[in-house]
Amino acid sequence: MSEFIQYTLQGLAAGGFYALSALGLAVIFGVLGVVNFSHGACYMLGAVISAVLLGELHVGFWVALVVVPILMFGFGVLMERLLVRWLLALDPLYNFLLTFGLTLILVEAVKQRYGVSGLPYEVPAGLTGQVSIGSVNLSTYAIFACLFSVVVCVAVGLLLTKTRIGMIVRASTEAPERTRALGINVGRWVTPVFGFGIALAGLAGVLAAPTRAITAEMGSNFIIILFAVVVIGGLGSILGAVVAGFLVGLVEAYGIAYAPTYAQIVIFVLMALVVLVRPSGLFGREEVA
């Protein structure tokens, strides 16, 4: 029982990384119609930048938690302005290929500079060790990462449902052309939304840094699972991205614990089952927009 609770917590913590990243992927897809293949690489960059900040500049985790998303926002803005923007009028496949190419470049660049062996990162002071609840020992950091992800997801949810910007993002996600015809300059929101989505991937990277091997390749597997998350949650659904993120994290953790050989497969079996029962995903809209 105590082990089960530990696995659950690990699953929810990992799920938080998926949920945050999938949320970013979902808002980008919603407003731009772009499937950002480089999202895994941006997650990786978030972790690598945190490690470099710590190793070379002695800037710790708490600062990284604020600074890295801001840097990644800037990176996203540049990426949209310099690259993605020019392909928006074309078939979405072009941007998919562009971001795929960008992924290869980013991964190779990090490999060249920092090697393949992985950068060190420690659990920040104050979040080390374990918390005992009854007879169960839980990792303090996993609890923190999990709660932090939930708080950020809720905050983004409130931003989307309670503010005018959120209303515009939801409207443009659902029907960009109609939203323009109602007097809203949708184009003005494209760059900030893209930057915001990338920042969320970067934030997931910072949170993951103390718990993962920080390598150039850490995003490669991540993006594949992220696509499974998006399919399970429903492409374009914000709530779906979050719920499926945590769900996949849990399934993966139980898989690793109880059926290590099949851990990866389990996620895709789950995906296949969801698609069989609900082709548009758990929270996907049934009518095609």
Next chain:
Amino acid sequence: MSDDNAGTTGTTAGTTTGTTTGTATAPAGTTAGPRMLEVAGLSAWYGEARVLTDVSIDVAPGEVVTLVGRNGAGKTTLLRSVMGLHRQTEGTITLDGSDLAKRSADARARAGIGWVPDDRGIYSSLTVAENLLLPPVVHPDAWSLEKVYEFFPVLHERRDFPGTKLSGGEQQMLAMARVLRMGSRLLLLDEPSEGLAPVIVQRIGEIVREIKGQGVGVLLVEQNVKFASTVADRHYLLAQGKVVEHLGNEEFRAREGELLTYLGM
């Protein structure tokens, strides 16, 4: 400004009459008053296929003008071209005398054009209230939210429901209320009566008359000839992308039977 194009209006009316079959004389409405919307010599394509040919129509403030024609005649394409959503066009479109060619759809909406699409265009991810509040207010005469709710009590009742949880008729009300809340001065209504019960069609008629009284211009696409004749001042008949008739409402009513046959209804 608007007085200036009273001059050009004569030309447009002339051109329009020229393209009609000759049985119709230009209705009186055409020559009087400043034009709000003026479409001159508009042609439109989808790729190689030409779907509008040299269409010239106009709408004055407080005037209800219909576009009547069979499915595929090009009515929706004409509205989308005015809105700036269909770009493969030739010819000129002016609003209050200023050329819209270089303006994006959102700029046109902010200049006072309100689009009520044929599918009503209600957002499922927005509540009824959010559907109303999404567009910016673009004119001082815009309806306040209170006025909208007073006029459409059902929207007030359902304000926190997702927009698409409304019935078809209620969604039509919402789509119209949305552009009134925005303060649009020219409404483009694409088959608002389609698929709705007679009592709701009647209600839509009341709304159209109400906004007409406020000086709003309405370009109404309709296949429901009966309904069209109860609300409109003038009618353009569109066939295969061309204006083939331009009728005042009197004559339109007189020839209703013939027109119904013509429309295949």
